[in-house]
Amino acid sequence: MPDGAYHHGDLRNALIKAALDLLNESGPEGVSLRAVARRAGVSHAAPYHHFVDKAALMDAVALTGFKMLRDAIMSAHSEAELGLQQYRQAGMAYARFGFDNEALFRLMFRPGATDRTEVWDFARAMYDEVREASANAAPDVESRLMARTGWVAIHGTTMLILDGLLEADTPQEREQLLEEITMMLGLGFIPR
């Protein structure tokens, strides 16, 4: 598929790709529907044949983001053996993804103007996947609470660092901050 290949039916994906590129080149402000179309080499009306809305395109971008996040998490997860270590690695991967893809990460956690159940279903499935894969980390009842607490703490930490409210500019400072927080979560000293 040489020049202009996506004019033969793959414009939908080309638009998502263009939006992703614009997102980490020029931030959220740079992502107008017209700019995306320009980048993909089509007219500004063309996207409407593949997405009902600008919001619908952004939802598709968010879904792509969650797929990327899932891969990053599961890959980090599989590099550890013990349940607690798996959790920690998954959490670190989550945070690192946020640091490395700020604009995308923020976009992912935003209520879409359209119905975003498809994206949310994927995100929740990802969450359950990680939790079940580490189910041997602690006894049943507490493991659900532990997973949820871990999630909200990592998510909050990532967001507050991105906002600049938690001061951690260098990668080292961020890692250490995350270390201290996972410790406080009890992930370090829960029985079994």
Added chain:
Amino acid sequence: MPDGAYHHGDLRNALIKAALDLLNESGPEGVSLRAVARRAGVSHAAPYHHFVDKAALMDAVALTGFKMLRDAIMSAHSEAELGLQQYRQAGMAYARFGFDNEALFRLMFRPGATDRTEVWDFARAMYDEVREASANAAPDVESRLMARTGWVAIHGTTMLILDGLLEADTPQEREQLLEEITMMLGLGFIPR
């Protein structure tokens, strides 16, 4: 100061007020600079005599939001006696503020296009204020870690509930979810 009072020098605050009103009436989409000016009864060019930017106006709105949040937190804080209870009440107030002012809360935690150090300074001062007011909750070193962990967990929980990723639709479900998470933080069973 009867009709059209803020034409005598208070337009700046009138614009902030108008933006706040629009924010919880029609959500973030409804807050265009022109709509704010319309609501305040001035021409769309008038705001530029008080704010260099639309972003600068939104920063002022965010600062107002943090002041409201501070009042809510400190008021809840003073209703408890023991340090741990004070933390819990403060955290609950933080979350409740998010639920009751979704659009404003989201706006507050967003990197302004302009320099937002003024807003961040206020937010950090608020954080230190709460932490120091509850300093007797636990021994020194751990109290800093505890406060920070509590903050990121409450913040993450609030955001993920607002996003719809953590299912808690009724106020009761949200309170219970927050209860469980504060428990897991160790705020329930730390020595002393």
Added chain:
DNA sequence: ACCTGAACACCGTTCAAGT
């Protein structure tokens, strides 16, 4: 079926001009 070009209503920003 897929894409385009013109059109519409709206937006943020600037600037000369008014008081």
Added chain:
DNA sequence: ACCTGAACACCGTTCAAGT
């Protein structure tokens, strides 16, 4: 000093028309 009206470049969305 403070505000206005017109103007500019941009945006999201629609729609008749082209292939």
